[in-house]
Amino acid sequence: MRPVITTVARKLTRPVKIREWEIPAGILVAPAIDMIHRREDLYPEPDSFKPERFLGKKPDPYTFFPFGGGTRRCIGMAFAQYEMKIVLATVLGRAKLALPRPGALAVELRAVIFAPEGGTRVVFQRRLVAPTAHVAAA
Numbered sequence: 530m531r532p533v534i535t536t537v538a539r540k541l542t543r544p545v546k547i548r549e550w551e552i553p554a555g556i557l558v559a560p561a562i563d564m565i566h567r568r569e570d571l572y573p574e575p576d577s578f579k580p581e582r583f584l585g586k587k588p589d590p591y592t593f594f595p596f597g598g599g600t601r602r603c604i605g606m607a608f609a610q611y612e613m614k615i616v617l618a619t620v621l622g623r624a625k626l627a628l629p630r631p632g633a634l635a636v637e638l639r640a641v642i643f644a645p646e647g648g649t650r651v652v653f654q655r656r657l658v659a660p661t662a663h664v665a666a667a
């Protein structure tokens with residue numbers, strides 16, 4: 530929903546026809562990640578958080594591309610996804626996080642990426658975790 534990079538750009542080395550448009554070489558073409566991800570025909574109710582829309586199918590690289598695509602796709606994609614899984618599992622296993630006020634956060638441009646404006650304040654509620662059994666070595 531909120532890709533940190535909203536467009537990926539490619540300068541055409543040869544003319545390309547995309548639908549009815551003949552685009553000459555030298556033109557910069559920039560697929561807009563955030564606009565494609567919000568297309569109602571591809572993602573019904575695009576503004577709703579529904580991770581289950583990806584269950585049972587692989588995301589289509591032409592309609593879901595937060596890491597760009599092709600040979601210049603993000604080199605850190607695998608690392609970023611691995612890191613996100615570990616951080617989310619570690620944090621959410623121990624705490625409930627909530628926004629102080631519900632609603633969309635304002636976004637600001639930081640160098641080449643988009644991020645929450647002024648950082649994100651969260652309400653942190655510790656989860657009560659069942660104590661882990663420790664088996665003492667004999």
Ligand code: HEM
Nearest residue numbers: 533534537538595596597598601602603604605606608609
């Ligand atoms: C959620 C995390 C990240 C997102 C959403 C993201 C997204 C992107 C996107 C959209 C591009 C442009 C790809 C294209 O033009 O097709 C890119 C390029 C790149 N990213 Fe990431 N990125 C993430 C994390 C990382 C990390 C962790 C690293 C390094 C450890 C990294 C390194 C790079 C590099 C070096 C490029 C340039 C690749 C090239 O031009 O060949 N990114 N990233």
